[in-house]
Amino acid sequence: MIGATGVAGQQFIAALNAHPWFEITALAASSRSAGQSYGEALRDRASGAVRWYCDDAPSPAVLALPVQDASQIDPECVDIFFAAIESDAAREIEPRLAAHRPVFSTASAFRRDADVPIAVPGVNLDQLALIDVQRRRRGWKGFVIPLPNCTTMGLVVTLRPLLDAFGLKRVIMTSMQGLSGAGRSPGVAALDVLDNIIPFISGEEEKVAWETGKVLGRLVGETIEPHPVVVSATCTRANVREGHTETVTVELERATDLAAVRDALTSFGRELCARGLPSAPERLIALHDDPFRPQPRLDREAGGGMTTSVGRLRLDEVGLRYVLVSHNTKMGAAKGAVLVAESMAADGRL
Ligand SMILES: NC(=O)c1ccc[n+]([C@@H]2O[C@H](COP(=O)([O-])OP(=O)(O)OC[C@H]3O[C@@H](n4cnc5c(N)ncnc54)[C@H](OP(=O)(O)O)[C@@H]3O)[C@@H](O)[C@H]2O)c1
Numbered sequence: 377m378i379g380a381t382g383v384a385g386q387q388f389i390a391a392l393n394a395h396p397w398f399e400i401t402a403l404a405a406s407s408r409s410a411g412q413s414y415g416e417a418l419r420d421r422a423s424g425a426v427r428w429y430c431d432d433a434p435s436p437a438v439l440a441l442p443v444q445d446a447s448q449i450d451p452e453c454v455d456i457f458f459a460a461i462e463s464d465a466a467r468e469i470e471p472r473l474a475a476h477r478p479v480f481s482t483a484s485a486f487r488r489d490a491d492v493p494i495a496v497p498g499v500n501l502d503q504l505a506l507i508d509v510q511r512r513r514r515g516w517k518g519f520v521i522p523l524p525n526c527t528t529m530g531l532v533v534t535l536r537p538l539l540d541a542f543g544l545k546r547v548i549m550t551s552m553q554g555l556s557g558a559g560r561s562p563g564v565a566a567l568d569v570l571d572n573i574i575p576f577i578s579g580e581e582e583k584v585a586w587e588t589g590k591v592l593g594r595l596v597g598e599t600i601e602p603h604p605v606v607v608s609a610t611c612t613r614a615n616v617r618e619g620h621t622e623t624v625t626v627e628l629e630r631a632t633d634l635a636a637v638r639d640a641l642t643s644f645g646r647e648l649c650a651r652g653l654p655s656a657p658e659r660l661i662a663l664h665d666d667p668f669r670p671q672p673r674l675d676r677e678a679g680g681g682m683t684t685s686v687g688r689l690r691l692d693e694v695g696l697r698y699v700l701v702s703h704n705t706k707m708g709a710a711k712g713a714v715l716v717a718e719s720m721a722a723d724g725r726l
Pocket of ligand 1 (some may be wrong): 385405465482526560562705
């Protein structure tokens with residue numbers, strides 16, 4: 377696990393705790409943390425506070441593991457890498473590891489590359505066929521598979537069934553994103569966000585727009601042809617610890633009614649969820665009739681943080697409208713990446 381001390385990295389530790397198929401045997405972070413045990417590295421040097429952000433504590437065995445310098449780690453010391461580091465560091469570190477082993481990443485560093493699929497469980501895992509191209513072109517034994525941005529995640533999970541059933545023309549989305557999405561460092565200053573909403577997240581809106589097209593695109597030959605859906609996003613930071621809430625308006629290609637939309641959303645992802653993968657939820661989308669749902673505090677943990685909760689479903693002159701809540705550090709980062717790895721393991725592709 378690379379980036380083990382960060383917010384997303386800690387969620388990897390939680391997602392892999394007592395995992396039936398994968399075992400954590402090595403941890404890495406920056407040179408600042410290297411040389412300490414994981415328990416020591418989590419402790420803020422100045423205040424002594426333990427900076428652990430998940431609900432369940434790490435196991436004593438994991439707390440005792442030494443943290444290595446990610447830029448120095450032996451790329452053959454494990455069977456697969458999970459990586460949760462900033463994009464600049466990922467650009468350097470991930471290829472060195474991918475030359476030898478599979479790397480499942482939460483960073484944006486390689487998402488735009490033509491031979492790199494952006495994996496979303498249940499939505500586009502057919503695009504993982506691209507890793508053969510990636511290996512051949514780059515001469516790697518392993519590969520890099522990134523997840524999308526955590527804000528793209530909930531959106532594409534709900535758009536996929538709508539695309540399949542009715543076609544998509546345009547999407548307008550406004551997010552109210554949880555604080556953990558900004559990471560631990562530099563994160564969001566408490567005094568800036570308390571009693572407040574921050575109306576801008578640098579780079580986020582562009583990422584949501586083009587990533588959605590790529591994730592919903594088609595594998596054509598040795599590349600992905602993006603879906604031409606137009607996505608207009610406004611991304612804001614809300615005073616919520618965890619969970620991204622998004623209001624979505626979708627202009628569909630074909631006219632429909634709410635009953636058909638409900639069917640499409642509720643039946644989505646059955647195949648993936650029936651495979652017996654350890655991190656898969658019972659359903660990918662949970663639909664709420666209560667007009668006061670979904671809410672991040674009540675719904676982010678649905679399906680162990682892997683189910684996207686949808687409510688306020690309605691059709692008006694503009695299009696189909698709904699509100700969704702998606703867990704940004706679970707489905708949108710660590711546990712989502714673990715589920716992608718599980719599906720590849722079950723297919724005999726790891
Ligand atoms: N937070 C989320 O909800 C979320 C969701 C989806 C994707 N992501 C992506 O996941 C990645 C990590 O985000 P985060 O929120 O977990 O950030 P974070 O809390 O700031 O953690 C960053 C991690 O990267 C390590 N690191 C920093 N510089 C490094 C370097 N030069 N070499 C090796 N390791 C280095 C840090 O180690 P030290 O402790 O040693 O500094 C720490 O473990 C980012 O690419 C982010 O965009 C995050």
